[in-house]
Amino acid sequence: MKYFVKVNGAEHEVEVVERLGDLEVRLAGRPVEFHYHEVNSHGQISLTVGERSYGISVEGDCSDVVVTLAGQRYAIDIEDERERAAGLAARARGGAGGPVKSVMPGVVVELLVAEGDEVEEGQPLLILEAMKMQNEIEAPTTGRVAQIHVATGQAVGAGEKLVTIEVPPAE
Structure with missing residues (x-):
């Protein structure tokens, strides 16, 4: 499924496909290699992208999220392609x-x-x-x-x- 993700106002196109239990992610059409692990049920995640590891805290619901990474907070709005289509139709x-x-x-x-x-x-x-x-x-x-x-x-x-x-x- 394709998602339109705004991070502090900057929009990114993310495609997520689940295959055999693994997630394949593309950011702006380019594949992203990553691994993540939910540390606990309170939104703490361990994320590895390439050779770098990050500790992330996630708060919010499915569409409005705040992520804290290395002490920096990022406001994230997520809209899937069906929501985007419905919004475009409504605006039209x-x-x-x-x-x-x-x-x-x-x-x-x-x-x-x-x-x-x-x-x-x-x-x-x-x-x-x-x-x-x-x-x-x-x-x-x-x-x-x-x-x-x-x-x-x-x-x-x-x-x-x-x-x-x-x-x-x-x-």
Whole structure:
């Protein structure tokens, strides 16, 4: 799974894959060799990256974390790619018509509208399966489905056009 991690405001892209009980981590697309050991149940971790070892204290929950390393505190915000996609879709709402694009790679499982259909803001347009999760892609605005760019069973990439919504001119 891909994560977008902000450390004291600086964003980093981290990909984590579990294989046979081991974690494989990529930071900005580059593999990172590391070993970690939970020292206790109070957030104390021993971390080795390459030849260097660190003692780390972790506080917080899954999305808002504070890490203390060598006496320095780091505020960390974590957002996975599903949360990022949902946030991007929410920010896109309320805008004018136009193409609704995929915010993540996936497969179109079901089309819920047809060309010419009138849709309301927030109405599901299609179901996109990504990472074994089915995600409803919603209309960002009220309008008419002008064009459907995908078919059921089609694989799509992030940023690919799914549906175009036409908004009537304001009177």
